[in-house]
Amino acid sequence: MSETLLDVKGLSCPLPVLKANKAMRGLAPGAKLTVLATDPASVADFRAFCRETGHALVAFSEDQGLFRFVLKKREEPAA
Template sequence: MAETVLDVKGLNCPLPVLRANKALRGLAPGERLRILATDRAAVGDFQAYCRETGHDLLAWSEEAGVFSFVIRRRAADADPAPEGG
């Protein structure tokens, strides 16, 4: 399965999560989004975002100051969208 890549390097909270939310809405259930970010707060932000929305944070890593997150879009029957999202 192909991954969509979202580059939000250089953006600070809350922009990485907002852009990821928009990108995930455009994916089919089960598809994956890889997010590249440089904001250290993104680690906690994406963990909380996935907990609240039901998406799966499959992996995250950091190399040379760039954080990589892989999120799988939740199943369609896990909707509705979270408040404010």
């Protein structure tokens, strides 16, 4: 599986999720997208994004204000 990196550090809500959504559209099913963000609101935003789109949040970490999300594109379109 391929993995893509999206750096959205310095961007505020809702831009990190909007840019991630755009990036996910270009990925093959099952591909992973790693997102680096600094907006604390992005934690709740990415959880909601995954819940609503069917993509999986497979990893999350935070280190000194840097949030790292690993998203996996859903295998099939959500119904």
